[in-house]
Amino acid sequence: MNLLLAAVGRARPGPERDLFEDYRRRLNWSLSVYEVEERRPLPTEQRIAREGALLADRLPTNAVTVVLDPRGRPLASEDFAARLAQWRDSGQGPVAFVIGGADGHDPKMRDRADLLLSFGLMTWPHMLVRVLLVEQIYRSECILANHPYHR
Numbered sequence: 001m002n003l004l005l006a007a008v009g010r011a012r013p014g015p016e017r018d019l020f021e022d023y024r025r026r027l028n029w030s031l032s033v034y035e036v037e038e039r040r041p042l043p044t045e046q047r048i049a050r051e052g053a054l055l056a057d058r059l060p061t062n063a064v065t066v067v068l069d070p071r072g073r074p075l076a077s078e079d080f081a082a083r084l085a086q087w088r089d090s091g092q093g094p095v096a097f098v099i100g101g102a103d104g105h106d107p108k109m110r111d112r113a114d115l116l117l118s119f120g121l122m123t124w125p126h127m128l129v130r131v132l133l134v135e136q137i138y139r140s141e142c143i144l145a146n147h148p149y150h151r
Contacts, residue, residue, distance in 0.1 A: 001084070002094040003137065004032040006058040008051050008101035009126055011035065016127035023134040028141055031134065034058040044103055052106025055098055062093030064114045068129060069105055072116030077150065081140035083115065099129055 011017040024031055036054035038047055059065060064087050075083065087095055097117075098109060110116060119132055142149035 001029040001088045002032075003029055003097065004034065004058075004060075004063070004094055005097045005099070005130065005133070006034045006036065006055045007099040007126065007130060008036055008038075008055065010037060011127060011130070014127075016125070016131055019131045020127070020134055023131065023138050026138050027134070029137070031137070038101075048101065048103050049106050049108075051101045052109045055100070055109060056112070059096045059098070060094055063096040064092050064094070065096050065098060065112055066115045066117050067098045067100075067105060067110055067113035068119065068133065069100070069110060069113075069116050070118050070121055070123075071110075072113075072118035074118045074120060077136060077139050078143060080117075080136055081143040084137070084140050085144055097133055099126060099133075102126070 011020065036051065036058065038050045038054060040047075040050075042050060084095065098105070098113075100106075100109065119129065124132065139150055141147075
């Protein structure tokens with residue numbers, strides 16, 4: 001199964017990136033990471049639209065798109081694993097996870113989503129969201145393989 005993560009912002013060296021890479025190395029599935037940045041000091045709405053366009057440019061046209069958004073649907077780990085298995089088994093294209101910038105996603109990106117996924121109503125640092133996501137992907141692999149990690 002091919003997965004990709006498209007995210008606003010660059011991961012700097014540090015514990016969050018190290019933890020992300022630790023879980024990424026555990027994966028059997030392929031996970032590509034694309035980072036985008038808009039460095040111009042644009043007004044908020046223009047920056048959100050520009051970040052959305054930069055993210056959209058990184059997504060294959062046939063990708064299942066999962067947008068991480070606090071307004072999205074929270075899923076239990078087992079339900080997330082089942083959703084990934086469904087996409088895997090149906091032979092759909094790659095699954096693309098999208099993490100927006102500090103001010104959220106462009107409405108066009110949310111409209112494009114096959115799934116709006118929430119990690120809860122709390123605000124999380126974007127680099128920790130990456131860690132939470134890759135850990136849940138790894139956990140999904142373990143659930144689907146009946147591996148004891150999930151216990």
